[in-house]
Amino acid sequence: MRNDNIDINRKKSLIRSDELDKIAIGDIESKSQVRVGFSEFSKKIYANTKNKILEELNSTEDDWNNPKWQMKNRITTADEISKYTNLSKEDYENIEKVSEKYRFAITPYYFSLIDFNNPNCPVKLQSFPDIKELDKSGMLDPMNEEQSNPSGRITRRYPNKLIINVTNACPMYCRHCQRRRLIGKFDKHTPKGDIAESIEFIKNTNTIREVLVTGGDALLLSNNQLENIFYELSQINHVEVIRVGTRVLATLPFRIDSELAVLLRKYKVNVSTQFNHACEVTPEAVRAIDMLVDNGILIRNQMVLLHNVNDDKYGIQKTNEELQKYRVIPYYLFHPKEVKGIKHFNVDISKGLEIMKHLEGRTSGMCKPTYVYNSPGGLGKIPLVPMQNIECEEDCYRLTTWENKTVRQRFK
Ligand SMILES: *Cc1c(COP(=O)(O)O)cnc(C)c1O
Numbered sequence: 001m002r003n004d005n006i007d008i009n010r011k012k013s014l015i016r017s018d019e020l021d022k023i024a025i026g027d028i029e030s031k032s033q034v035r036v037g038f039s040e041f042s043k044k045i046y047a048n049t050k051n052k053i054l055e056e057l058n059s060t061e062d063d064w065n066n067p068k069w070q071m072k073n074r075i076t077t078a079d080e081i082s083k084y085t086n087l088s089k090e091d092y093e094n095i096e097k098v099s100e101k102y103r104f105a106i107t108p109y110y111f112s113l114i115d116f117n118n119p120n121c122p123v124k125l126q127s128f129p130d131i132k133e134l135d136k137s138g139m140l141d142p143m144n145e146e147q148s149n150p151s152g153r154i155t156r157r158y159p160n161k162l163i164i165n166v167t168n169a170c171p172m173y174c175r176h177c178q179r180r181r182l183i184g185k186f187d188k189h190t191p192k193g194d195i196a197e198s199i200e201f202i203k204n205t206n207t208i209r210e211v212l213v214t215g216g217d218a219l220l221l222s223n224n225q226l227e228n229i230f231y232e233l234s235q236i237n238h239v240e241v242i243r244v245g246t247r248v249l250a251t252l253p254f255r256i257d258s259e260l261a262v263l264l265r266k267y268k269v270n271v272s273t274q275f276n277h278a279c280e281v282t283p284e285a286v287r288a289i290d291m292l293v294d295n296g297i298l299i300r301n302q303m304v305l306l307h308n309v310n311d312d313k314y315g316i317q318k319t320n321e322e323l324q325k326y327r328v329i330p331y332y333l334f335h336p337k338e339v340k341g342i343k344h345f346n347v348d349i350s351k352g353l354e355i356m357k358h359l360e361g362r363t364s365g366m367c368k369p370t371y372v373y374n375s376p377g378g379l380g381k382i383p384l385v386p387m388q389n390i391e392c393e394e395d396c397y398r399l400t401t402w403e404n405k406t407v408r409q410r411f412k
């Protein structure tokens with residue numbers, strides 16, 4: 001009798017296991033279409049453009065790995081682009097026209113990730129000026145940041161945490177940046193006085209337990225400048241946590257050196273970063289990630305949902321799985337904002353919900369970010385959760401599993 005039960009259980013388990021295999025095999029097939037930074041294909045693209053650039057600039061491998069060289073040699077004109085790829089006359093003129101209004105800058109590193117044979121290459125869409133940016137609709141500051149600025153360069157929208165913007169500079173100006181109104185004509189770090197004023201405000205506001213040091217890209221400050229800020233913050237009793245916002249892991253991984261890793265460890269700094277596509281998770285990026293994680297730094301990823309870049313469930317699944325594999329935990333999936341000049345990246349909320357539904361059960365819970373909508377007027381982030389997962393009936397909740405099976409839980 002007992003053995004029979006074991007046999008039946010084993011048989012049912014095997015049937016279920018086969019069923020799950022079918023789903024997994026389909027998923028693996030779909031994910032294999034997504035370009036990853038570690039593939040031979042990606043490495044070839046990278047080596048090819050990198051060599052062209054080094055030759056053109058008469059520079060060495062050491063130069064390439066030097067963040068200062070990368071910053072100094074950023075690609076900022078249509079002429080420079082056309083040294084490395086064929087631009088049609090129309091593309092050339094469009095880039096010129098758009099960059100008069102919204103400048104662009106691409107590190108040679110990030111530029112070398114572009115697959116020029118793919119018109120929708122996610123790296124290219126994030127970094128190349130697009131004529132659609134000149135569309136006049138949308139607001140410049142829908143988050144009302146300018147009205148959440150109690151002092152210095154602070155943005156405060158929450159009871160116990162706030163942001164200090166320490167620079168307006170970034171290694172690469174993301175075309176989808178929601179703060180593009182702050183990207184001026186020149187790269188500019190926040191003046192010392194404004195930072196001191198911000199720190200003074202935090203000192204005098206004992207409800208603040210977490211300070212986000214961001215920009216722009218906070219890691220464009222020198223290690224010295226960062227240490228001064230971290231030191232000041234660490235002297236404030238009520239500040240328990242310092243967090244840094246940076247995209248250098250994706251755009252300028254050479255910026256991460258062991259001195260910086262040790263500095264971040266010393267002040268127990270949390271890091272949030274932004275990878276939007278699996279092809280940005282390259283061997284160079286992982287070298288930088290390793291340096292931080294090996295020093296005990298927590299890194300969490302804030303992805304932005306972007307039309308044509310990653311609004312695809314398998315693309316997002318694969319990207320988050322790559323990040324998990326290399327010890328970066330997915331944190332947020334941001335719904336794109338309706339900012340003037342970036343509306344061509346917009347998608348409908350239903351798309352994001354569909355992606356989140358897909359991630360349920362299909363992959364590790366560690367690969368599942370929270371999908372958030374940033375409410376206009378600076379009212380804060382709102383988590384968006386697939387609605388059909390929970391509904392009230394007369395005396396119970398009707399719950400839906402990842403495979404859309406129904407279960408019920410009685411009211412208590
Ligand atoms: C997003 C944000 C934060 C940080 O929010 P978390 O949910 O803790 O990541 C803090 N302040 C402002 C103004 C923000 O927009």
Ligand code: SF4
Pocket residue numbers: 169170172173174176177178179215216217246247
């Ligand atoms: S790294 Fe962040 S702040 Fe800088 S351009 Fe990109 S989205 Fe904007």
